[in-house]
Each structure stands twice: as structure tokens, then as C-alpha cells.
Amino acid sequence: MTAESETTEGVAALMQDIGKRAKKALAMLMKATTDQKNTALSEAAASLRRRQNEILSENAKDMAAAEEKGLSKAMLDRLLLTEDRVEAMAKGLEDIAALDDPVGTVMAEWDRPNGLHIERRRVPLGVIGVIYESRPNVTADAGGLCLKAGNAAILRGGSESFHSSGSILESLRQGLRAGGLPEDAIQRVPTRDRAAVGEMLGMTDYIDVIVPRGGKSLIERVSKDSKVPLFKHLEGLCHSYVNKAADPEMARDVVVNAKMRRTGICGATENILVDREAAKDLLPGILDGLIDSGCEVRGDEGAQAVDSRVIPATAEDWDTEYLDSIVAVKLVEDIDDAIGFIAEHGSDHTDAIISEDPAAVERFVNEVDSAIVMVNASTQFADGGEFGMGAEIGISTGKMHARGPVGVEQLTSFKYVVRGDGQCRP
Numbered sequence: 001m002t003a004e005s006e007t008t009e010g011v012a013a014l015m016q017d018i019g020k021r022a023k024k025a026l027a028m029l030m031k032a033t034t035d036q037k038n039t040a041l042s043e044a045a046a047s048l049r050r051r052q053n054e055i056l057s058e059n060a061k062d063m064a065a066a067e068e069k070g071l072s073k074a075m076l077d078r079l080l081l082t083e084d085r086v087e088a089m090a091k092g093l094e095d096i097a098a099l100d101d102p103v104g105t106v107m108a109e110w111d112r113p114n115g116l117h118i119e120r121r122r123v124p125l126g127v128i129g130v131i132y133e134s135r136p137n138v139t140a141d142a143g144g145l146c147l148k149a150g151n152a153a154i155l156r157g158g159s160e161s162f163h164s165s166g167s168i169l170e171s172l173r174q175g176l177r178a179g180g181l182p183e184d185a186i187q188r189v190p191t192r193d194r195a196a197v198g199e200m201l202g203m204t205d206y207i208d209v210i211v212p213r214g215g216k217s218l219i220e221r222v223s224k225d226s227k228v229p230l231f232k233h234l235e236g237l238c239h240s241y242v243n244k245a246a247d248p249e250m251a252r253d254v255v256v257n258a259k260m261r262r263t264g265i266c267g268a269t270e271n272i273l274v275d276r277e278a279a280k281d282l283l284p285g286i287l288d289g290l291i292d293s294g295c296e297v298r299g300d301e302g303a304q305a306v307d308s309r310v311i312p313a314t315a316e317d318w319d320t321e322y323l324d325s326i327v328a329v330k331l332v333e334d335i336d337d338a339i340g341f342i343a344e345h346g347s348d349h350t351d352a353i354i355s356e357d358p359a360a361v362e363r364f365v366n367e368v369d370s371a372i373v374m375v376n377a378s379t380q381f382a383d384g385g386e387f388g389m390g391a392e393i394g395i396s397t398g399k400m401h402a403r404g405p406v407g408v409e410q411l412t413s414f415k416y417v418v419r420g421d422g423q424c425r426p
Contacts, residue, residue: 008195015199018154018187019206022127025184026152030124034101036179041097041144044175045090048140051171052086058163059136066134066160074264074323079134079160089140089168093175096144096390102412103150119417124150126208128411129200130393131156131222133214136164141384141391142211143172143186148390149411152185154207156200158214159192166190201226211406213394216321231406232398235321236266237347238379241338241364242282243355244275250376251282251354256289258352258378264323266395267350267382271318273338276331279306283329295325302331318345335360339367346370348397350382371397371404 048055059081066079102122109119128151130142139155146153157165169188176183189196200207204227211231212222219232240258242251258269274283279302287307290297297303298313310329317328318341332338342351352374353364365373372382372395382405384392389407396402402410 011191011193011195012199014191015189015196015203016206018189019127019203021184022152022154022187023206025182026124026127028182029147029150029152029185032150032179032181034103036181037101037148037150038097038179040147040175040179040181041093042175043178044140044144044172045093045097047171047174048086048090048093048168051167052083055086055164055167055171056081056083058167061163062136062161069160071134071160072324075134075160077262077264078323079136079164081136081164085137089137092137092141092385092391093144095385096148096408099148099390099408101148102409107414114423115421116423117419119419120414121417122409122412123415125411125413127152127154127206128393129154129156129203129207129210129228131197131200131210131212131214131218132394133158133218134160136161136168138213138393139165139168139188140172142393143169145391145393145406145408145411147176147181147185149408151411152187154187154189154200156189156197162192197222198225201228204228211393230398231394231396231402231410235347236268236349236382236395237271237319237321237345238267238269238349238382239271239273239338239342239346239351240269240379241273241332241335241342241351241353242275242278242286243335243338243353243357243360243364244278244282245357245360246278246282246354247356248282248285252285252289254352254354254376254378255286256293258380259290259327260293260295260325261378261380263325265380265383266321267380268323269352269379270320270322270327271341271345272327272329273332273341274303274329275335275338276302276333279303279331283307287329290327293325295327297327297329299329300331303329321347335363339364342368342370349395350374350379352377352379371395 105122107120132138173183210228216235240255283306297310299310304310348370350372351370384405384407392405
């Protein structure tokens with residue numbers, strides 16, 4: 001069922017069938033061995049490489065449609081697949097296979113005075129629904145991570161990446177077959193009809209948790225309507241704070257990378273804060289690096305006074321996730337001002353300090369309440385792969401269960417196993 005014209009009843013029936021099949025597959029995954037899962041992941045990676053031309057051909061269809069719709073440059077970059085990006089997906093699956101299997105791991109154990117032995121043991125979360133937008137690589141990352149953690153996955157990618165995601169899924173299915181695992185362990189919603197999202201949000205009988213990964217409007221809709229628990233992946237309003245004790249060369253290199261390496265990812269810096277008393281020494285090099293890289297710089301009066309090429313910023317700029325070659329620059333009075341600004345305008349995603357002052361660094365680390373806090377490093381490192389997790393489903397900005405990159409361990413829960421030898425409670 002792939003046409004956009006399905007009836008509401010038809011979409012509901014489709015989603016119920018997907019849910020039932022996911023639950024059935026989950027029962028088999030609960031018994032899967034580590035070798036089976038690793039074989040599936042390794043074979044899926046090999047399939048991605050073998051089918052590279054086919055995947056790129058399907059991506060070209062999506063790119064042509066997206067360009068015709070007038071998608072922004074940043075959105076087109078998120079959608080685009082290249083040989084290097086297909087290889088990165090394959091390598092990501094192999095990295096996931098190389099990780100320790102979390103399922104069954106004993107997290108803690110202790111003995112009670114009455115002789116009971118208690119273990120806290122990792123178990124899969126269950127069926128995970130992933131709702132994402134234009135990035136087709138999420139299909140491989142999410143499918144692979146869910147599989148390694150013993151979960152069944154229902155993937156609902158964006159309409160823009162419909163052909164790309166379908167082709168990537170076929171490689172995952174080839175892997176599942178090679179590992180002797182049910183193909184329904186990783187399913188993709190095979191319709192662009194938005195009613196499918198509404199159905200997923202109410203499938204409490206089949207889906208245990210939903211991971212929404214996308215723009216602010218998607219997150220707001222899912223948060224408002226979902227009856228299923230969520231791992232929220234909110235927008236990335238990331239900040240780079242250049243403290244007065246920063247090394248000028250490091251500050252320039254780190255901040256330019258944080259903004260311009262890939263502007264369309266959630267870890268890209270959107271606001272740059274610079275201590276006012278050191279702005280004349282620190283800011284010129286940063287501005288030169290940004291502007292020479294093709295970035296439009298918007299700033300407050302202080303930033304404009306340093307460089308006439310800085311465009312006046314509006315109040316809206318401090319709260320905008322550009323996902324583009326645009327950045328906002330503000331001079332702050334001190335670290336207190338910087339921390340307060342981040343608390344008011346940030347999204348609890350990733351924020352960085354560049355400083356050689358250990359006391360300033362510790363204050364920033366302790367007082368900035370974000371999922372990821374960077375010290376003298378680019379915010380673009382906000383990525384599960386860079387954290388050694390193989391890949392990620394998203395960056396969770398919530399505080400319940402999982403926070404930061406959601407990798408294999410974060411896709412598990414736990415249960416208690418209590419062993420006795422006939423104890424009865426008095």
C-alpha cells in the first residue's frame with residue numbers, strides 16, 4: 001500500500017497489521033543470540049555496499065522531487081546520499097555489530113540478609129516507533145540500533161526520503177534473513193499518508209516507546225498527540241560560548257567548525273556568545289572564518305561594532321534553528337550572562353565553552369543544564385557515532401530514561417531477578 005490516497009480506515013488497518021507483526025517479531029527477537037544479531041547487521045552493511053548504485057538511484061528520485069518542491073539548501077543536504085554517506089551507513093552498522101550486546105547484562109547485583117540474591121538485568125524496551133523527517137540514513141541507524149538492543153522497529157520516514165528509505169530497508173531485510181531473524185523485526189510504514197503518524201501515536205497495544213526526530217513542528221505535534229511514551233529529540237538551538245580566557249586560534253577553528261562543517265544537522269551551533277571585554281581580540285578571527293566560509297552573520301550592536309559586515313540581529317534570531325549558513329552573534333558581559341542566555345534561549349541539546357580558565361569551565365559544565373556540554377570542542381561532535389555508540393537514533397533532550405545520544409544501551413530497560421532457596425516473607 002503506497003498511494004497517498006488511502007482511506008482513513010485503510011491506513012488504520014495497515015498500521016494495526018504492522019503493529020501485530022512487530023509484536024510477533026519481538027517475541028522471536030527476545031530469543032535471538034548475539035551472533036544472529038551481529039550477522040544480520042554485518043550482512044546488512046555488506047548489502048548496502050553491494051546495492052550502492054541502486055540506493056543512489058532511488059535517492060536521486062527523492063532529490064529531484066525535493067528540488068521541484070523548492071526545499072531549502074540545508075534540507076537538500078540532509079536528504080542527499082553520496083557514496084561516502086552510503087559507506088558511512090554501512091560502517092555504522094558494522095560499528096553497532098562490534099558493540100557489546102547489552103541484553104542480559106547484569107547492571108548490579110547484591111545479597112540481602114535473608115539470603116536473597118538480587119540482580120538488575122538489561123532487557124529490550126520492546127517495539128520502538130521512530131518518526132523522522134528527511135535524513136534517509138536514520139533508516140539504517142535506527143533499524144540497526146533497535147536490532148542490536150533486541151527491539152522490533154517501526155520506522156516512519158519523511159515523505160521526501162520515501163524512495164531512499166525503502167531501498168535502505170531492503171538491505172536491512174537482507175541482513176535479517178541472513179541472521180535467521182524475522183523480516184518484520186524492522187518495518188517501514190509504506191505510505192506517505194500523514195494519517196499513519198496519527199495512528200502510530202495511539203498504538204499503545206503495540207508500540208512501547210516513540211522516538212520523534214525532526215523539526216520543531218513535528219516534535220510539538222508528537223508531544224501533544226502521543227499516547228505512547230516518548231524520547232524527545234527537540235530542535236538543536238546550540239550555543240558556542242567564547243570565554244575571555246579562550247585561545248584565539250582555537251576559538252576561531254572550533255566555532256567555525258561548529259557552525260559550518262554541516263549546517264543542516266542538529267549539532268550545528270546557531271548562537272555564538274563572546275565575552276565583551278575580550279571581543280576585540282577574539283571576535284575578528286571568528287568573523288573572518290565564518291564569512292570567508294560563506295556564512296551570513298547576524299549580531300547585536302557590539303558584534304556590529306567589531307565588523308561592519310555583521311547584519312543587525314532581531315529578537316527572533318536568538319531563538320531560531322537556522323540549519324543553514326546563518327549564525328547569530330551576541331556579546332555577553334561575563335559567564336553569568338552567557339549561562340543565563342543559554343538557559344533562556346537554548347533547547348537543552350548541546351552547548352559549548354571555549355576557555356583556558358579551569359574555573360570558568362567547571363562553572364559552565366556544572367550550571368548549563370543541557371544533554372551535552374562541550375569543553376573546547378565543536379558542537380558538531382554531538383553524535384552517537386562520535387561518542388563511540390556506533391550510531392544513534394537521536395539526541396534526547398528530555399530527562400527521563402535516556403538523555404543525550406540514544407544508542408544501544410539507551411534502547412534497553414531492565415528487570416529484577418530475585419533468587420532464593422525457599423525464603424518466605426514473615
